Amino acid sequence: MSNFPLSYKLSWLPRLLTPSLAGAPVDFGPMEQRWRQPAAVARLVFLGDISAVANREPPEIDPALRGVIAGADLVIANCESPVVERPVFPLATRLGTRHAMTPTFLDRVLAVAGIEPAQLVLSLANNHALDQGASGFDETLSVLKARGIRTIGTAADGLVRNVKAGPLTIGLLAFTQWRNAGKAEFAGRVTMADGIGGWRKNANAADLLCAVPHWDFEFRHFPQALTRALASKLARKGFGLIVGGHAHVIQPVEAIGRTLVAYGLGDFLGTVLPRQPWPLRLGAILSIEVSADEGTRGELAAYRVVPFARESHGRHERLLPIEAAKGRAAENARARLGVVFKG
Template identity: 60%
Template sequence: MSNYPFSYKLSWLPRFLKPSLAGGAQDFAPMAGTLMNPPPREAVRLAFVGDISAVANRTAPDCDPEVKRLLGAADVVIGNCESPVVDKPSAVLGTRLGTHHAMSERFLAEALAAAGIARERLVLSLANNHVLDQGVAGFDETVAALQRLGIRTVGQAANGPVVPVQAGPLDIGFAAFTLWRNADENLFAGRVSMDSDPAGWPRYGVDLLCAVPHWDWEFRHFPRAETRALARRLAGQGVGLIAGHHAHVVQPVEKIDGTIVAYGLGDFLGTAFARQTWPGRIGGIFVVDVSADAGTRGAIASYRLHPFMRVRAGDHERLVPVEALVEQMRGRVEARLGAIFPSSSSEEGVIA
């Protein structure tokens, strides 16, 4: 049913228990960068978060005020809806075991409120491998629930490969797609975008074309060569910004000419199991300022990855900036981030 290689399936559990640092940070970019100096007079702020699910949570998270402030300051927040939004899961056993994802409309609404994310400023991608975990009926129910909540969506095949979203004075084109699926290809066809070929993407006269891919392999901090090659193809076809999901751990940032690529942002809300090893609890909020000035309209002015930790708190999680962690855990997290991001001090990636 799925399209994962057999070798990948065998490696899933070992890598979940011990996320891999195989690779090197030398070819990648720091956590933060300035591309326009002086900065534009007018800019639009985009904030990308990782996968959102209720699998490892019973109730909505607690969020540190600094995390809420950061997300509340964005003109648009973009994330990946990793779980179908359904009132009653149809895959009962799989949902209990955690292999099939599901979250209620109430949970999603409460989680967004707890994180300070206004629904009218939120865009969620449905292009991921778990979106059909509760069947076709669950997919339809998800689309209807997000419409009721007033949340815009991307990644539906029926809407075409590029969906324009107004962000302040700018029109941003979002192209969301998944390389992976957990169900038969015929079920994904016509419902979920798997179109990763930018040559056929219409531009709609957008100011910035942004890709939101569900790609790479899980629990590896460094992207595979195939993933980086796809990033180069996207950049070569005019995609100016790429923010990826699926790895469930934080991955590096790369600058390809004028294109900025954040390969993986980890989980925003836990999507695997409640008892997850600490490297899988590190997430990132990727903040990008885009120029709205005449002459540089749609150009990326600056970017910054803000790492945080999902700290277990009873039957839910607390989202905490790295600098607010207790000393021992903060040291471990900063060491892990230092292995992923070159020339990055603890000051470059913290919420400020």
């Protein structure tokens, strides 16, 4: 069935209860940086995982966070839950072992976040893509297409999908290292990490190549050595921006040559349990400026990591800028940011 190592499966619950700070790299980057001030830019905004597991109703989102999203030429996120009217596995879905969200839930999330469907690209390359079976995967594609939401990470999308972002063309490649279902079920549907090896930069005419991997181990703040090696490989293949997911906690950023790597943004909406340890309630929005000037076209101009806290409130969550959150959990979260990010 799944391809997770046994050692990983055995460590899943302990790490969920106490997310790990082990393995801190020595060269992780600050929460924001500017390299140039171009006259014309495209602005990309990345969110973490979107799921309904911890939310029976759409969240409340602070206006300051909506302001970060507003004006983005492109919003990219990971669709962690299949989008279906009725779950194929109702009991497992209710327990949260299989993910699902309804089309209405997704619509309302986008409305409260101020995201237009035509502005959004969702990755389906994740281990939960077939949580509602092949029929749920097909229904998800159909629901998103009907709303004008573009997808990446599926066989139908091709390895790299070119998407317009203001004056630029962004080439997006999404893939997953992990799957919850069998290899045969994922084959021909979801792009896996072992299926991207033959891709070459000269096969694409984008101004900027961006990889969106679903990788690494959950509940670890710092990436594994193999994850960093894969990031280096993608950088050598010409990807100027890499924004990962899967860990459910915030992970650091680092520069590999001229490539920016954000290893993980945590969850945009809770994807594990309705009641979660505080490190899992710390997420981030990543805002990227890409130059559209002659001579530096497609080069990164600046980035900013905007952390936020997800507070449980009945059947939904409240998303607040980390500086506005209160209580012991918020204090702990702010201290952890100082460990994960430099400066």
